[in-house]
Amino acid sequence: MAFKTSVQKYSGSIYNLELGTGENTLALGGQNVFPFYSFDGDTGSGTKIGLEILDVYPENWVKGLKELYGSVVGNTVEWAKYVEEKFAPDFICLRFEGADPNGLNKSFEECATLAKEVANAVKLPLVIAGTQNYEKDLKLFEKVAQELEGKNVLLLSAVEDNYKNVAAAGVTAYKHKVAAESSVDINLAKQLNILINQLEVKNENIVMNVGTAPVGYGFEYVASTIDRIRLAALGQNDKTLQMPIITPVAFDTWDVKESASTEEDSPEWGCQEERGIAMEVSTAASVIAVGSDAVVLRHPRSAETIRALVNNLK
Incomplete structure (x- = not known):
């Protein structure tokens, strides 16, 4: 008797979402199975990988990464162009660290102008990240969304404290996409x-x-939460949870002690840059395995490693 493979069918599927415009439009979602389960059904558009850049010089980034980028990190527009040409990620995440009220507190107008310059300089879709100061981000996203009307960017992220303004401005008024941020x-x-x-x-x-x-x-x-969300979306056809998932891995992995401790402080741990890459790759691989559709990474070597993993699991 011939062996017959068992196939798991689900009643639900993940919405297909598009970022960017024209021939460089990026699709997220579209699957009706768990990650890489191509033997069960349609895996959708697959995992997307983005690289993070800042609106200011990355003072706190590890030395090796700053040396890899060289002088372009002094000019955000040139940095974005370099990332697109040299590393070809699926999207670029422009993070407005300089707008933080506890830092440089850059104005909304200055940030919006820079966002437009970056958007006009590259072809890749943009994800716009704020300061994590929700009051500042509210106005920041409104101004950037207005300036980038027609570019179809993703605003990362709307939270319970500011979602009305961010979602209304970003999606309803200026036709962008919005990320809904919750706490695991x-x-x-x-x-x-x-x-x-x-x-x-x-x-x-x-x-x-x-x-x-x-x-x-x-x-x-994190793993159990994403797993439960996917089970509800696919198995229970819960339409309120059928959106693609993005995970800004870089925002956390480079701040923990294993990544942040210098070689002078922890010589027994070895190269700081390698530790940071290992932490970023381990986390990104894990969230992808449980269901994240897109990840934001910082180091190009991390992106290269995750890209190889994704390609080999297709």
Whole structure:
């Protein structure tokens, strides 16, 4: 008797979302199975990998990474062009660290102008990240969304404290996409999606940022949360959880002690740059395995490694 492979069919699927415009449009989602389960069904558009750049000189980044980029990190527009030409990620994440009120506190107008310059200089889709100061981000996203009208960017992220303004400006007024950010909890993720839906923002314009943690730092909560979200979306056909998921891995992995401790402080741990890459790769590989559709990374070598992993698991 011939062996017959068992196939797991699900009633639900993940919404297909598009970023960018024209021939460089990027698709997220579209799958009706778990990650890399191509033997069960359609895996959708696959995992997308983005590289992070800043609006200011990356003073706190590891020396080896700053040396890799060289002088371009002194000019955000040139940095974006270099990333696109040299490393060809799926998208670029422009993070406005310089807008932080506790730092340089750059104006909304200055940030919006820079975002437009970057958007006009590259072909890749853009993800715009704020300061994590939700009051500042509210106005920042509004101004950037207005300046980038027609570019179809992703605003990362809308939270419970500012989602009304961010989603309304980003999606309803200026036709972008918005990431709904919650804190590693399926119920909070679902609640925020529903609240954004009530603003007449359709699911296909929403990405979920359900939170992250570096491996070894409570990552099991992240893994179980994403797993439960995917089970509900696919198995229970829960449309309030059927959005693609993006995980800004770089925002956390380079700040933990294994990555941040210098070689002078911890000589027994070896090269700081290699430690940071290892932490970033380990975390990115893990979130992709449990269901994240896109990851934001910092080091090009991390992106290269994750790209190889994804390609070999197709």
